[in-house]
Amino acid sequence: MKITLFTLTAxxxxxxxxxxxxxxxxxxxxxxxxxxxxxxxxxxxVINGYASSGExxxxxxxxxxxxxxxxxxxxxxxxxxxxxxxxxxxxxxxxLDSIGGELSQNIIAVKYRLAGQLLYTALPQISxxxxxxxxxxxxxxxxxxxxxxxxxDVYLAASKVLFNQVAGRNLLLNATLRAxxxxxxxxxxxxxxxxxxxxxxxxxxxxxxxxxxxAIGVEFKQKPDQLAFxxxxxxxxxxxxxxxxxxxxxxxxxxxxxxxxxxxxxxxYYLSVEGAW
Amino acid sequence: xxxxxxxxxTLITACxxxxxxxxxxxxxxxxxxxxxxxGLLYEIEHDNRIVHxxxxxxxxxxxxxxxxxxCEISGGPCTYTGGSMAESHTGFNIxxxxxxxxxxxxxxxxxxxxxxxxxxxxxxxxxxxxxKDISYR
Numbered sequence: 585m586k587i588t589l590f591t592l593t594a595x596x597x598x599x600x601x602x603x604x605x606x607x608x609x610x611x612x613x614x615x616x617x618x619x620x621x622x623x624x625x626x627x628x629x630v631i632n633g634y635a636s637s638g639e640x641x642x643x644x645x646x647x648x649x650x651x652x653x654x655x656x657x658x659x660x661x662x663x664x665x666x667x668x669x670x671x672x673x674x675x676x677x678x679x680l681d682s683i684g685g686e687l688s689q690n691i692i693a694v695k696y697r698l699a700g701q702l703l704y705t706a707l708p709q710i711s712x713x714x715x716x717x718x719x720x721x722x723x724x725x726x727x728x729x730x731x732x733x734x735x736x737d738v739y740l741a742a743s744k745v746l747f748n749q750v751a752g753r754n755l756l757l758n759a760t761l762r763a764x765x766x767x768x769x770x771x772x773x774x775x776x777x778x779x780x781x782x783x784x785x786x787x788x789x790x791x792x793x794x795x796x797x798x799a800i801g802v803e804f805k806q807k808p809d810q811l812a813f814x815x816x817x818x819x820x821x822x823x824x825x826x827x828x829x830x831x832x833x834x835x836x837x838x839x840x841x842x843x844x845x846x847x848x849x850x851x852x853y854y855l856s857v858e859g860a861w
Numbered sequence: 862x863x864x865x866x867x868x869x870x871t872l873i874t875a876c877x878x879x880x881x882x883x884x885x886x887x888x889x890x891x892x893x894x895x896x897x898x899x900g901l902l903y904e905i906e907h908d909n910r911i912v913h914x915x916x917x918x919x920x921x922x923x924x925x926x927x928x929x930x931x932c933e934i935s936g937g938p939c940t941y942t943g944g945s946m947a948e949s950h951t952g953f954n955i956x957x958x959x960x961x962x963x964x965x966x967x968x969x970x971x972x973x974x975x976x977x978x979x980x981x982x983x984x985x986x987x988x989x990x991x992x993k994d995i996s997y998r
Binding site: 604606607608636637638639667701703704705706747748751752753754795796 | 910952956957958960961962964965969972977979980982983985986989990992993996
């Protein structure tokens with residue numbers, strides 16, 4: 585996959601001299617923990633990086649979520665072309681700090697803009713995304729009742745910037761519908777022994793752009809609760825993102841992941857750094 | 862203590878009676894809009910991505926019409942005398958990237974002119990929807 589991405593990058597770079605980064609700062613959002621452009625935990629309709637029409641861009645990110653009994657480390661990269669296409673890869677390592685052990689999965693994703701322009705059309709920007717997730721070691725997820733070690737998430741996202749909304753500031757609203765079988769976003773496998781159906785989940789974000797470089801926001805991610813061994817709850821966070829320039833952004837947040845694997849009240853920090861070219 | 866109450870009340874009343882300045886005033890009136898227009902022309906001239914669109918443009922006329930338009934849409938005492946956005950951009954095939962580039966320049970110029978974020982966003986709110994009339998024609 586890395587080689588494919590590299591070839592693709594090289595191919596696009598040489599076929600169009602177009603790393604012009606014309607998009608307005610912050611309009612690429614940031615890399616979510618799954619590698620798709622969005623907020624921290626919700627994929628948005630925006631395309632990663634600053635490639636406008638006819639241009640291409642690349643991003644790379646590293647992030648960490650630290651809650652009471654778990655730590656999630658994610659790294660990933662993406663390619664964007666024409667402000668229409670986004671290809672991304674991410675690797676998540678989920679450390680079970682107090683239980684012991686680690687879960688990890690790879691995520692390969694593609695996003696395509698179907699309609700609308702985030703800033704310029706009354707219609708929100710609407711994108712369709714697909715994320716293929718595959719666990720490295722299925723032993724633990726299988727033991728707690730998961731059916732599969734891989735799964736496909738499909739989401740439809742709508743994002744819109746509304747100008748001059750709160751104290752003269754611009755407001756970004758995003759709504760995402762995701763069809764998924766994932767338990768704890770896939771870290772605990774997909775489906776359960778008695779259920780292999782897709783579930784439709786709602787995810788939402790709102791971010792206020794204090795100026796061109798700083799945004800504050802909230803996110804909500806509805807999650808299914810399919811495994812009998814423990815409750816799974818919805819996720820939420822508040823964040824501040826600092827778009828230093830079109831090449832560097834830093835996001836910090838406070839997350840509430842609810843109950844995970846029988847351990848309740850998992851709250852803590854979120855930190856992410858993204859580079860864009 | 863009483864004089865303080867009177868003073869505070871006077872100040873509050875004075876503030877609440879001050880009419881909100883129009884966007885035109887917030888942009889600095891005629892001088893402010895001239896400065897924005899000139900700044901934008903400078904940025905366009907130095908941007909290889911979009912300068913070719915202006916190869917056959919009568920810059921003096923463009924400058925006058927742009928200033929008129931900014932003045933009119935911001936509530937100033939002007940009348941825009943140019944053609945419609947759709948008419949005047951037909952044949953140019955203005956792309957999303959071109960539009961993004963120009964908006965980026967406008968933001969840079971407004972920042973240089975120290976225009977408030979609120980006024981900048983009010984102007985962007987008026988200009989952003991013109992995308993559908995300007996692009997890909």
